[in-house]
Amino acid sequence: MTTLTEGFRRYVAENGLFTHDDRILLTVSGGVDSMVMLSLFTAAGYDVGVAHCNFQLRGAESEEDEVLVEREAAKYGVPFYNRRFDTAAEMERTGESMEMTARRLRYAWFDSLSREHGYTTVAVAHHADDSIETFFINLLRGTGLRGLTGISAQREGVVRPLMFASRKEILEYAVAHRIPFREDSSNRSTKYLRNKIRLGLIPRIREINPKFTELMRRNLSRLADAQRFIDRGIERIRQDAVTTRDGIDTIRIDRIGADFPLGFVIYELLSTAYGFKGDVIDALCRALAKESAGRRFYSREYTATVDRGTILVARTSADDLCQTAVPEGALRTYCGNSVLYFERRDIDTIRDFGVPEHIAQVDADKLRWPLTLRRWREGDWFVPYGMTGRKKVSDYLTDRKIPLPEKQRQFVLLSGEEIVWLVGRRIDDRYRLTSETENVLRITKEII
Known part of the structure; x- marks a missing residue:
């Protein structure tokens, strides 16, 4: 049976996540996942630092998390960085959800720390169960295939080296190695969708199939392979159907093969490169079918205009009212x-x-x-x-x-x-x- 330590080393090597020449910033909350990640990295001899975010949302719990992480970083002899955020005030200012506010704040800080101290990689302690929960969240909210592939092992300088392990395996490692950790009380609250899935839906599925976690790991791997295959195919279609001139991309519908599912191809072309959302693309496809020339649709940074069998895409100009x-x-x-x-x-x-x-x-x-x-x-x-x-x-x-x-x-x-x-x-x-x-x-x- 593969130990967590062996699994960690194998997963890092197979996915080329980092090497011993990298300086790696570990994001450590004090929970069992990130505390185990800290143990694995230091045992393997990597050059690491520890970043802890105190979002000041759980009173004394937040303070105790901070104390634990600082103490463990000192025990391992690695640099410790701490940042306290006024998260509630930021939520009030921007109108973002708590989850989105915390994500934006912490990743901006991680980027700043990496530049200041020369870290080449940021490591986050997501694991296989997190990826499975993300699958169900996206499924319930509505998504394309990409949203059903779970959480990727690495993206844009962020690596997730525990994606091979289940929550159960991580907890067993922590107990066996006497690794201290803290339990976030909000993890038991069912007001969050993720917790409803974690505490309600998945245990019911496991009653039906005790090997559910391993089964889903294989399913997510297949879905990720399918998405990579689709990406290659879409790039070939893009080369044939999309031309660029004077800052405007023109998608020629007549150059998309008649045997391809048109709505799906348009979704892939518009969502990945330009950030258009599913229901906006659905409305655009309806306008395209009705030959509604001149109708405009917006993503965060781009405008798509339907025009006689083509879709014109350009960055939204500052004087566009986006009506x-x-x-x-x-x-x-x-x-x-x-x-x-x-x-x-x-x-x-x-x-x-x-x-x-x-x-x-x-x-x-x-x-x-x-x-x-x-x-x-x-x-x-x-x-x-x-x-x-x-x-x-x-x-x-x-x-x-x-x-x-x-x-x-x-x-x-x-x-x-x-x-x-x-x-x-x-x-x-x-x-x-x-x-x-x-x-x-x-x-x-x-x-x-």
Whole structure:
């Protein structure tokens, strides 16, 4: 039977993750996975440093995690770096979820540490069970094949050298080698989708098939192989069907073989190279089928235009209003580097009228559909919530000292010609909830 130590060395070698010439920054939270990773690296003689993030979200628990990791780094005689983040304030400022905020903060810091101290690789302690959980998360949220391949062993300078091991194997190693670790109490909370899958769904599946983890490891490997095969095929199609001139990529539909599934090919062409999302691509394909020339669709950085059997893709210009229609009944729409989620509610279900800026609650019965989402333009005005007079959007943003790049990316949501929401900042007072409101449209902005 292969030990965890042997499995670690074999996995690193087979996947070419790093060598003893590399300086490796280990991201160590204090949990069992990262503490075992620290043990494996030091036992193998790698040149490592330890980075610990204290997100200050769990009170005394966060402080105790920090103390443990610092003590263990000292015991192993390796450099220790610690950073405390005001995560709650950052979430309030950006409107991001806790998970996305923590991810952005920590990886930006890891990049900074690597540049400052000469680390060539960042190691994260994800393991096989994490990859399986990610498969189910993406499956439930809706994804292409790429989203079903789990977590990759390495990407953009980040390696995951424990992907060969299960959570059970890692825990057994920690117990056998008396490696101290701490259990994050949030791992037991079922309010998070990952934990619902980990604590609810997967144990039920294991009752049916006790070898589920090993089976899924093989399945994910096959899916990853299939995606690599598809990637090669898509690149060949791209060479035949896509031409570039003056900064515009033109996708010629007639150069995509008739025996290929057209929607799937367009999805692969647009999602990987330009960052378009699935439902945006679905809408584009419908417009293509109807020969709706001139319709435009947006990803975070690109605009795709349907034009007589072709799709024209170019970087979105600064003066493009990125205007899209939001039909009644829409569940979400993309908004620059964000996504807006729409939820209809009865006024009796609203418990909190004071919501953060990344959420808007407006009187749904006052809206005229479809709504319009676009970047603001000169001359736009609205009545900021709590005020009685009109204010130009440009003046409002200037008064709030919004940086110019952020100001240029500001979106507005309109009902007819009236601004309903200066997205992510302030609703219009004319659409506020009142004692006469019966139906509420709740809109949440989330950074992607």
